[in-house]
Amino acid sequence: MENVLTIAGSDSLAGGGIQADLKTFEELNVFGVSALTSVASITPTNLTLHQLPTTVIVDQLTSILTQLPIHFAKTGLLGDLATLEAVCAQLESTTTQVVVDPVLVFKEGQSQLQATYITAVKQRLLPLGYVTTPNLAEAAQLSGMSITNKTEMVEAAKRIQATGCPNVVIKGGNRLAGDVASDYLRMGDVDYWFESPKIARQTTDGAGCTFSAAITAQLAKGQALPEAVEVAKRFVYMGITHGVSISERLGSVWQGASRQWEEETK
Numbered sequence: 033m034e035n036v037l038t039i040a041g042s043d044s045l046a047g048g049g050i051q052a053d054l055k056t057f058e059e060l061n062v063f064g065v066s067a068l069t070s071v072a073s074i075t076p077t078n079l080t081l082h083q084l085p086t087t088v089i090v091d092q093l094t095s096i097l098t099q100l101p102i103h104f105a106k107t108g109l110l111g112d113l114a115t116l117e118a119v120c121a122q123l124e125s126t127t128t129q130v131v132v133d134p135v136l137v138f139k140e141g142q143s144q145l146q147a148t149y150i151t152a153v154k155q156r157l158l159p160l161g162y163v164t165t166p167n168l169a170e171a172a173q174l175s176g177m178s179i180t181n182k183t184e185m186v187e188a189a190k191r192i193q194a195t196g197c198p199n200v201v202i203k204g205g206n207r208l209a210g211d212v213a214s215d216y217l218r219m220g221d222v223d224y225w226f227e228s229p230k231i232a233r234q235t236t237d238g239a240g241c242t243f244s245a246a247i248t249a250q251l252a253k254g255q256a257l258p259e260a261v262e263v264a265k266r267f268v269y270m271g272i273t274h275g276v277s278i279s280e281r282l283g284s285v286w287q288g289a290s291r292q293w294e295e296e297t298k
């Protein structure tokens with residue numbers, strides 16, 4: 033079985049973050065290991081981040097990278113510039129293929145990431161990525177343009193590729209207007225679109241984390257990127273459809289939904 037690493041934060045409500053990643057890895061039959069960067073507490077009005085000291089993050093990465101073969105990793109919430117730089121320094125000394133989920137814009141609340149952090153994502157983290165998976169708002173920040181339609185998604189992906197990450201998936205998700213949740217993969221200079229109906233549920237905490245974790249798991253098992261994105265899209269669709277409601281506004285993706293559905297339809 034492949035070992036797959038997630039470098040991410042903890043989500044107290046467990047829809048997203050390291051919890052989403054590890055649950056997704058388990059469901060998709062890879063062995064998940066983790067380096068925790070920060071602890072996020074989500075309330076109806078706020079999102080608070082408690083950052084772990086950089087030394088603690090580096091210790092976890094050293095423990096993992098010196099003892100296990102890690103061919104694929106994903107990065108999620110890194111939380112601050114010092115963490116981003118320390119994580120990049122560790123990854124730069126490996127041949128690990130990295131799925132970069134930039135985690136700049138949360139639907140769960142505001143984070144306080146500074147412009148210097150976004151610059152570092154572009155200059156240091158994205159060049160290490162095999163693929164990056166920004167949501168629409170993150171893609172706008174990384175490309176420096178507003179994105180309101182599919183033509184702009186294509187242009188933004190090209191600009192993000194120019195940072196050095198060869199493959200880009202922009203998640204239109206709920207943010208792109210219309211009835212369809214459209215995600216766009218630009219792989220080299222080839223375009224792929226992945227579409228599903230929009231689900232009218234609030235159970236989307238963790239949708240992005242789950243999506244990128246599923247891509248990572250599928251890549252680790254040897255699947256090509258377009259097929260991995262297709263599997264991830266289906267996996268997250270089931271997870272939102274059967275997600276766990278918390279309040280009128282908030283709810284978590286349930287990563288066990290695909291398994292349950294497959295068992296029921298056997």
Ligand SMILES: Nc1ncnc2c1ncn2[C@@H]1O[C@H](COP(=O)(O)OP(=O)(O)O)[C@@H](O)[C@H]1O
Binds near residue numbers: 139206213
């Ligand atoms: N309401 C929805 N209906 C169907 N799919 C959705 C919905 N919201 C998000 N998705 C899908 O979930 C995945 C994560 O997208 P998104 O929620 O935009 O990311 P993030 O969590 O990073 O903001 C994408 O595949 C997107 O299309």
Ligand SMILES: Cc1ncc(COP(=O)(O)O)c(N)n1
Binds near residue numbers: 047109139
């Ligand atoms: C620790 C942490 N990291 C990231 C997210 C974003 O989740 P998503 O964008 O998938 O809803 C989250 N809710 N918690």
